[in-house]
Amino acid sequence: MVTNDFWLERWQAGRIGFHRDEVNPWLTQYWPQVARGAKVLVPLCGKSADLLWLANQGYDVTGVELSPMAVVQFFGDNDLTYQTEQVGHLKIHQAHDLPLRIVEGDYFDFDETGFDACYDRAAMVAMPEEKREQYVQHTKQRLQAGASLLLITLSYDGEQAGPPFSVLDDEVQELWGEWIRKLASEDLLQLDERYQGAERSFYEESVWRITGQ
Template identity: 60%
Template structure:
């Protein structure tokens, strides 16, 4: 059973193979051009440096993360000065030198809305099937009617069962609605040594754009 405690324990044990150092090349390649100061939501952000890249482009970035350890590591690893205040059950960590803040707590308790864009590299695929549609609906309700989303999904066949979970393309399209377009796909089992050695028949990483 994948619960909040499961993820907190993974962070405490350092079992964070899902964390990627550096900036994801797909983000740099496919992120849409948006007006400066656009509000960008990054659900289940972990300690991803993708948020630094987005903030450096001039966007107002809000990451939401359950694990206090992930938040502390992100702020510390990047030598960020910040201020913290409490809003209900959520802690808001506002970075002083970048247009960036981390909301610490359960994503399903996060109720701000009208974001201009969303970046999901590892959030949907972290959700078990029983929670996946609720996650997508909650995320869509955080966005403005004109928002753009860049989504990265995984679909694989092999010994590993997740997380990250395999989500087939039809399920992705059904959950996110009609305005979704596949813009890139790569079988990492053919191109990445980490996955070549993982006994996968295929391990497809697919990039999607969801527009109004």
């Protein structure tokens, strides 16, 4: 069962193989044209360097992350000072010198709206199948009409208890709607030896985008 405690324990134990120190190349290649100053939402952000990249492009970045350890490590690793405010069940950590904040708490408790764009590298694939529709609907409610989305998914065959979970193309299109387009994909079995041990015929990472209407 993938619960909040599951993720908190993963961070506590340092079992964060999903984390990457570098900025995701899909982000830098395929981020949509969004006006500087736009509000960008990053669900389940961890301590990703992608947050810094977005802030340095001039966006007003809000990451949402369950693990307090991930939040502290993000600010510490990047030598950022910040201030913290408790708002209901959530803690808001605002960087002093960047248009960047991390909201600490359960993503489903986060109810701010009006975001112009969303970047999802690790959130949808972290959701078990029974929670994906709720996740997508909750995210859509955070976004303005016509907002942009950059989404990265995985699909694979064979057994894996997950996460990350396999999310098939049909499900992405059904949940996100007619405006989503697949831009690129690559089979990680051919690129990364970490995925070659299991008995699989494919392990595909795909990048999707909705460009604001």
